[in-house]
């Protein structure tokens with residue numbers, strides 16, 4: 732029998748990904764917010780982390796809103812999962828995903844980003 736499982740899984744993943752959680756795309760405000768906590772953070776790093784979050788962290792459960800935890804709680808929340816469940820994920824992936832989720836929790840939508848930019852006028856384009 733021909734196995735057509737991978738395309739089916741792919742289709743299910745595509746259907747499940749958007750869910751009902753709007754995952755903000757990292758912006759200059761997110762990079763700035765993160766850079767204060769992790770100097771040297773780049774836009775590309777945060778973009779990649781968001782992609783990783785969608786690819787790796789939806790394997791077993793739905794995408795969780797960044798707002799589920801406070802920015803400072805995400806690393807703890809993920810480590811708690813790793814301690815309690817049979818889940819093995821590369822430390823570098825955990826690290827990147829936690830950084831994205833923290834920034835997205837701090838600045839979850841366009842309104843939050845706008846407010847952040849107002850208090851950081853140096854980020855505005857010249």
Ligand code: HEC
Nearest residue numbers: 787788790791792795808809812816817818819820825828
């Ligand atoms: C191999 C399967 C698997 C993968 C991959 C996985 N998880 Fe989980 N996760 C679980 C299970 C099982 C639970 C416990 C049941 C539940 O809450 O759905 C859990 C629970 C959690 C919880 C605690 C419950 C909650 O909703 O607050 C968080 C947070 C979480 N996962 C985040 C992540 C993140 C972030 C990633 C990617 C880095 C990830 N998970 C990848 C299996 C997985």
